[in-house]
Amino acid sequence: MKVGKLLYTAAVAMAAQLACAQPQTSVDVTKAPGKATVAATATVTATVVAIERDTRTVTLKDGKGKVFEVEVGEEARNLDQLKVGDIVTTEYRQAISLSLEKTSGPRSETQRMIEQRAALGAKPGGTVGREVTVMADVVSINAKAKSVTLKGPQGNTVDVIVEDPEQLKNIRKGDQVKVVYTEAIAISVSPGATQ
Template sequence: MKVGHFLLAATLALVAHFALAQPQTSVDVSKGTGNVSAAATSTVTATVVAIAPATRTVTLKEASGRVFEVQVGEEARNFDQLKVGDIVTMEYRKAISLSLEKTSGPRSATQQIIEKRAAPGEKPGGTIGREVTVMADVISVNAKSKTVSLKGPQGNIVDVIVEDPEQMKHVRKGDQVKVVYTEAIAISVTPGASQ
């Protein structure tokens, strides 16, 4: 399975779970001269209550009592290391960084896949994610509504809210800015108390 397809499948499965679960969520915002970044992290912890090796299906139970199943793909190493009672922590993180710095060149977008799997012999786990960097043109600045309209490489236009008035002073129509978006899912397994 290609990494991109795995990322999509893993993201859809876990985002669907996060939508139903009651995750712990935190949001961090940082501001500096010419840039702002925001990151949100949601974490769900569950206990392994059953394992079906033939179908590679793991049944998990949250502290709230909700039970759900996760099918673990062949690309996940060390499936045989899982034990009933193990604690599984799933963390989904999204971040965006907007740099209102003047750059030059054509509008562009690049994507980098981030993948880290557990080493052979360790408990299953790892991180899969992507980082997208977009160079966009500023097509309008509205200080009153605190928005900057950006035109990306595909011609799409996105309005970005800029809360800091100092940042608004550094950007003008016709400038080019850099936007970096990252998302990642990290899964870790720790032995349960009974092990």
């Protein structure tokens, strides 16, 4: 398995465990003629309360007192730099950008991995994610429901809500549009308060 996939798998597993820690979330929506973007961010902060170096298990406690364990994979650098009392901040970000710009060519999908690991000797942390760009065909437009049905490269269809009715005026059945989906998880560790 490639390092990028290992990092991504580890980050997703950690995100699933941290999701139970009641994250703070925010959602941002931006609109422009022919384009709309929705981005959501969830942030969880927890304190390291125990470290089992042999099993690479870190026990964390969130602000509400909930305690949970996270297994840290071998691909994560610098576990030896982590100390009890350190603050672990995890930020999970998802965004989808629908560009109702006309394009040409076959339906397609491309994927780009995003990864940045902590430098050797630094506190553990890093960012891993992916960006998927899909060129899709417009199958139908429902102005009343403010939706567009898109057909992707594998032949699957999806209905997308378009909040701004002005955006629907620029496209027709048979046009192609570009959809970009990104998701990333960033983990950082900072020293806890000195006692």
